[in-house]
Amino acid sequence: MFELAVLSDYLPELAHGALVTISIFLTSAIISVVAGVFFAVGILYGPTSLRLAVRALHWPLMGTPLLLQLFLIYYGLSQIGVRIPAIWTGIIGIGLHFAAYNADVFKTAILTIDKGQTEGARSLGFSKFETLLYVIVPQALRDSLNQVANNLLAMIKDVSLVSILGITELVHAAQQGISATYKPFEFYFAVGAIYYALNMVLELTLRQLERKLELQR
Template sequence: MEFDFSPVIDYWPTLLQGVGVTLLIGVAVAVFSVIGGQIVAVITLYTRKVVNWPLRFFIWLFMTTPLLLQLYFLYFGIGEWILIPAIVVGVLGLGFHYMAYNADIFIATIKSVSSGQYEASRSLGFGHLRTLLYIIVPQAFYRALPQLSNNMIIMVKDISVLSAIGIGEMVYASQYAISVTFRPFEFYITIAAIYYLINLMMEAGQTWIERRAAYRS
């Protein structure tokens, strides 16, 4: 068997487009899941059971069911009643999935913040909401950074699952090129190398962020 990477060069613009889609979805999902995770965690910890129990069920549901099943449910299940673009389903599906994991992380890190800081803040005249926003949640966020960064690295790789609903990320783009050139090995090894480079950059970014967080703390 002879390897020929010339088709990869010919379809490089297609692959780059897939890389761009992957990165854009990754940024959107990261912002959505981190902010949403913080909100879910705060509501879960500081509201009554009638409110936080549904959120706890949300966390449990998305952490105990496969991501692909969740995407199929949103795209094909809810899609029977509401027409939702695949790209929106992809962002929402991945966003809710990782929001549940991030919320679980934030619940743990918020609990790890000393209750004395809450009491001290209230004694200085801060209200409950301002204490959470300016004292508790920022500290919890910095403590959660290593786990959040790991989640985001995994999330970027999970974007490949979106090819199952027709989103043109990297794997989908490579499958299209393979269907024309019949050179699967060359394209898959190229996509694997691109994922590896993205992971290296994200790990470097994670190290930098953790150092900055340690400096600020």
């Protein structure tokens, strides 16, 4: 029998799990955008050594599953003496994984910017770095917001993968409740509802931001 009342004793744990999920998502999102810009700029404008290094990191990040990357960071690096706490493994792993996808989005956006803007900025005395920082990158971020928003919507759901590292995020908190009550459907139903609500809030926030940026064009 479906009994939602069984969740009442575990609401604090679920709420804490939701907060951990949101914290991991927000930190990973920042990493994914900043690293994504760095990857895109490095590939397009960096010296040969930097381009090769970025591509060497970019390809496996896109070509292998996120779950495998989390295992490699957490368990693989520990075998060579590099021990990263589970929560930072999740944050770095998710952030870099989605940075690779964001990099492709930013790279496309940068290439579509009129070259006349670069020439105009340089004629005003801007250095190459200043042109990228103040002219090219801000426009690329604005123009790519829609696609980056889709990546962020996918990211928040993939935060659930960190439960395999023992991090008490939303799914792991539910699993602890299930082990005590033997009521999996109720807990997974609650987790699904919370994720749906988080997704809706995130989507509305991103769409509102996108509309504001459109009005500023």
